[in-house]
Amino acid sequence: MKRLTTIGVLAGLGVLVLAGPAAAHVEVSADKTRAGATDVTLTFEGEAENPSGIKSERVVLPEGIAPADVTLVKAPKGWTFAATADGFTVGGKALASGQDAEWKVKVAKFPDGEQRLSFKTVETYADGEVSRWIEIQKEGADEPENPAPLVTLKPGPAPTSAAPAPSSAAPASAAPVASPPAATIQAEPAASTDDGSSTWWIWVLVALAVVGGGTFLVLRRRSKTP
Template identity: 75%
Template sequence: MRNRFRMTTIGVLAGLGVLVAAGPAAAHVEVSADKNRAGATDVTLTFHGEAENPSGIKSERVVLPEGIAPADVTLVKAPSGWTFQATADGFTVGGKALASGKDAEWKVKVAKLPDGETRLSFKTLETYADGEVSRWIEVQEEGKDEPDNPAPLIKLKPGPSTAPATASAAPSAAPSASAPAAPAASAAPTVTATILAEPVSDEGSSLWWLWVLIAVVLGGAALATVLIRRRSAPPAN
């Protein structure tokens, strides 16, 4: 009985060993950055592609995440004999197939990482000499289990944001720009009020009676002169 149980246990373990050996290798393509902050400049990314197929890795095609342009990426290092070529959505490094079981490692420099992004996924297609393609293109979502074919991922710290400084600069600039205009805007009502508040001078209107008096006096004097002359004149013969 004991021997039968032992043989059964050995058979189960052997069967599990065969299943594990027959399953796919847990190969990945991974990426790391020498600067782990969003918005960083002149960042070197190091990619490491694990060899899964014995025929040898022939090329690696990387799709860049949004916010990084192919023109902003340059090659730093690649396996001997491999070349770098920019594509419409990323770049490809490749050449002569590497030796069987040899991992691929390459480095590129990115001019600037996107601002405000803390998780950057680099979908990668790994091609082997026999034509097999391993597609590491599934985006790893935060808080969820790693997918079967995860895309290389780097996690960044938030970069310094300039938005608050820009937003606060506008209100502080507004008063200085409008301050001189404020007195000008209120000047017209002030001047108008001052003009309306001043009493109108009646000097001109108070002098008219004097001119009338002078005219009456002169007219009376002229009339008296005429009468006196008539009275003193000798009668006509």
């Protein structure tokens, strides 16, 4: 019985020793898990492993999310947020011994397409100890010893179909409209070239002149006779 009791205690201690580090992960969850989602709130939880207290958390963003697209929503009291070249850092006064770190950030937009987003995180304690949760979790593989926080995205909504392109074929020509027949313009009749009908009055004047002249000469002669 003593041997069995001793073996049971040692086995229990072994399980606790092995389970301790595995439980002290940094986890992340998202309020939206669709690819391409906007204004997504990420909640990080860093479990305390060192009794000196967590002092800071540095997160490396996955490809497709820029540091400028991340803003702080909530952090432990007294902690500040600072963007880095590849992610961001939250930190400040060390938390109480055994207190987990929780912080929230907002991401402007998730990448498009079904993806697994890994947020590598480096956790620093007040005594200088560093825990690196940076190992990428492979789909279908066993969890690594120090896994990076992971968000698995679902496919986004199907893209809307584009409007059909206009047909390149030329439209059928409309039936030609018959133009009305041109109006026939009648030429004005030419002036008559009959000199007899147009110059008769000239001959009348000539005759009157001859008669008048003859009468004048007769009267003149009579006036000269004694």
